Amino acid sequence: MTLSWTVRSACCAAIGAMLLAGAPGGARASDASAGNEVAAARPETPPAAPRGVTGKAIDAVRSVARSAGDVFSRVPCATPKDVKLEATLPHVARKIASGEHVTIIAFGSSSTASYGASSPAFQYPNRLAEQLRRRYPKADITVMNQGIGGEDTPEMMARLKSSVIEQKPDLVIWQLGTNTVVKGGDIDATRGLLEDGIHQLQAIGADIVLVDPQYVPATTAKEADATKMVGIIGRAARAMKVGLFPRFAVMKEWHNDQKLPFDDFVIKDGLHMNDWGYACFAQLLGDSIIRSVDQVQAGAEVPSNVLTFRPM
Template sequence: MSRHYPFCLSTLPTVFFAASLALLMPASVSPSLAQTASQQAALSDHAKTESRTEKTLSAESVQPQAAQTAVANPAAQKGITGRAIDKVKEVAKSAGDIFSRVPCQPPKGGNKSVGSLPHVASRLVAGEPVVIVAFGSSSTQGYGTTSPEFTYPNRLAAQLRRKYPTADITVINAGKGGEDAPEMMKRLKIAVIDLRPDLVIWQVGTNAVLRNLDPEETAKLVEEGVGRIQAAGADIVLIDPQYSPRVNEHAESAGKMTKLLGRVAELRKVGIFPRFAVMKDWHEGQSIPIDNFVISDGLHMNDWGYACFAQLLGDDIIKSVGQIKLGVHVPSDVRTYRPM
């Protein structure tokens, strides 16, 4: 995947929300300025005859008073704040309406289960905070989205919070464009394990395919990383490469990668979300044009692609947690495995 990420996109929502919060906070008015405002409000006709000295206030003193008066004006404050709130609602509505044109549907027959998530389930049942780390490359970081709101980790976080409204759920985006297993392993401890997550969603393998790296070597590194994450006590879901024109140019390597990652998941008793198969079904099974879910670079997903991916992943996580809560699916010992 590309190493270039449009960081300018990530700064806009931060500035906007900071501005919104500033508008929503009550203005702090010092006693002297409050008195000045009161005096100005109480001016009568005889005030027009005040001395020339009092009339010729400097620009430095007049401008702050005018600004303070505007902020203290309830009508003006309500108008500005109202516009800010309307903008927030507009953004939220756009996020909710993203599937209005093209519905997000799972493949026929459903997805393969992401596996059991006993740690996350137990934390939710106990009412304890849940920390999820989304680990990966540019499609985790969110390259191709029009706003950080539409990255898959943010979409997933919103979905889980809707499902578990009383739970304290944190989703950390630890994606870094251009990386694959060799680079990810170097920052695994700091970016993932040191955060003490309850669930790690690890998207990996695409850049290895694009670089013509040996799929088996990549799978060995992933298995090693999975072992380290399990030793730290977290549940894991692996995400395999995406179905897209540039990945499909390396069809043989992509096929091997998806199979080997599936084997790692099976051996290590962890979950896997078959992103390649899901996206392939969008195009070949549901007849959705590729440019409806992949941007013009032929590699990264667009807002709809990330949103549907996150929705289906979230559905699987919620289903798996529900099974654990009901005792339907009791996982085997994740420490028992056969090395590749």
């Protein structure tokens, strides 16, 4: 079986770390030993043989895989009780159902780049890709991470053509708004920029899911601004009939209703999610996409491209 991109990335990262460790000032790979990979041909018990770079890299990959597999063992990733996630993404759904190549682009800032994740295995676009590939093993699915930390909506718009449109995506997951709130930017200007970007993406036939700000200490400290931004993104999604993943409401439910402390899903900077947060976000988003694909495969008539969230 071929290693997935995520595992290969983890392996390469581990190998790179091992090689860097041999640089001046770092610990050399030969300084530590583990395991009894090779037995010496002597009657007495030999000392443990040093692990080579490849052996250590394999151990690192296995460790990441185990960690990625049990991230929900402490707290399960439950579908929010106060919102129901329903996706109708007809373009990407029909392409997956028909076995065509599918390109999904995760577009945004640092939470799309998944700052705070402990390894590539926990970056949300990689988690989403693995979930979709497990569900549709015969599908040809690519998830591209086009997140750049610190960007506001104007900076994203400046690279929309090169980072997104020229890649000819079938689905764009556009995360925005948090940096404008946290940095005190022009919230009102977001609406016009966002609508312009949506028009450009609709012109190439891409399905779109907008992702609003995260509910974390850095945004709750400016709750009025955060609520205003959430409203602007939600109204744009409804007016232009595109998808919306209400991350603010979902994460608020984690904290207020599921009683999860912020430390359970946010790193110490009070802004970015941790491994669990990215994993649960990816899981819920993936579940929505899967429901839409299953509708198409079942022969159901899929309405216009709308991702809705309504009370149970």
